[in-house]
Amino acid sequence: MVVLSVPAEVTVILLDIEGTTTPIAFVKDILFPYIEKNVKEYLQTHWEEEECQQDVSLLRKQAEEDAHLDGAVPIPAASGSGVDDLQQMIQAVVDNVCWQMSLDRKTTALKQLQGHMWRTAFTAGLMKAEFFADVVPAVRKWREAGMKVYVYSSGSVEAQKLLFGHSTEGDILELVDGHFDTKIGRKVESESYRKIADSIGCSTNNILFLTDVTREASAAEEADVHVAVVVRPGNAGLTDDEKTYYSLITSFSELYLPSST
Numbered sequence: 001m002v003v004l005s006v007p008a009e010v011t012v013i014l015l016d017i018e019g020t021t022t023p024i025a026f027v028k029d030i031l032f033p034y035i036e037k038n039v040k041e042y043l044q045t046h047w048e049e050e051e052c053q054q055d056v057s058l059l060r061k062q063a064e065e066d067a068h069l070d071g072a073v074p075i076p077a078a079s080g081s082g083v084d085d086l087q088q089m090i091q092a093v094v095d096n097v098c099w100q101m102s103l104d105r106k107t108t109a110l111k112q113l114q115g116h117m118w119r120t121a122f123t124a125g126l127m128k129a130e131f132f133a134d135v136v137p138a139v140r141k142w143r144e145a146g147m148k149v150y151v152y153s154s155g156s157v158e159a160q161k162l163l164f165g166h167s168t169e170g171d172i173l174e175l176v177d178g179h180f181d182t183k184i185g186r187k188v189e190s191e192s193y194r195k196i197a198d199s200i201g202c203s204t205n206n207i208l209f210l211t212d213v214t215r216e217a218s219a220a221e222e223a224d225v226h227v228a229v230v231v232r233p234g235n236a237g238l239t240d241d242e243k244t245y246y247s248l249i250t251s252f253s254e255l256y257l258p259s260s261t
């Protein structure tokens with residue numbers, strides 16, 4: 001088995017979710033289709049609620065920023081109070097959400113709404129999050145060895161907690177010391193990793209970030225964070241240069257902590 005030694009200065013392991021702890025197939029085949037299938041009904045049912053209105057405002061703001069993009073779908077400001085007006089508005093939000101999802105965009109606005117929609121599905125037991133078999137045993141071992149374990153995903157913190165709280169391995173939320181999402185910054189920007197270190201109260205070089213996306217690994221590395229690229233079934237392929245440059249693991253069990261036995 002390949003073994004990757006974790007540098008002695010590392011005290012925090014920061015985990016990506018999709019493609020790292022969890023199969024991309026679970027996200028693409030279960031989580032995202034749930035949104036596409038239910039978004040219209042969700043908006044119609046929850047429209048008057050404060051949380052839903054905040055989600056729509058955020059999506060509208062994002063749509064304004066996206067106006068210059070090819071195929072962007074605008075969301076009109078509320079004008080009248082007629083039923084037709086409301087239905088048009090809801091349809092615009094639906095179309096905007098579907099357009100963003102067709103491009104797998106990671107905007108905070110989209111991720112907030114998705115997280116709120118998945119709440120019903122997870123709490124009603126309609127779905128359970130999948131984790132690769134090596135994840136839970138490894139995380140337990142790291143924590144026993146004194147490591148802190150945090151999550152940094154484009155999925156909202158609320159969505160992350162739903163996944164860890166309702167998984168095929170049971171409720172594993174207690175295995176995570178804290179969560180970060182794109183509210184702290186985009187995963188492809190190095191400043192986000194500096195802010196995460198500040199928020200945890202450690203130096204960036206105390207963190208080891210595990211991700212499947214090399215653009216994220218590169219941003220983290222620029223901030224002096226240690227990185228390993230996780231190669232999982234169904235992940236996007238890596239170039240030969242990326243394979244040579246990055247430390248690669250195919251299972252969390254390949255990480256060796258000097259402090260553990």
Ligand SMILES: CSCCC(=O)C(=O)COP(=O)(O)O
Nearest residue numbers: 016017018153154155159160
């Ligand atoms: C944790 S929510 C479900 C996955 C998701 O929506 C997503 O964008 C995951 O992105 P990641 O940064 O974990 O690769």
Ligand SMILES: [Mg+2]
Nearest residue numbers: 016018019212
């Ligand atoms: Mg990922």
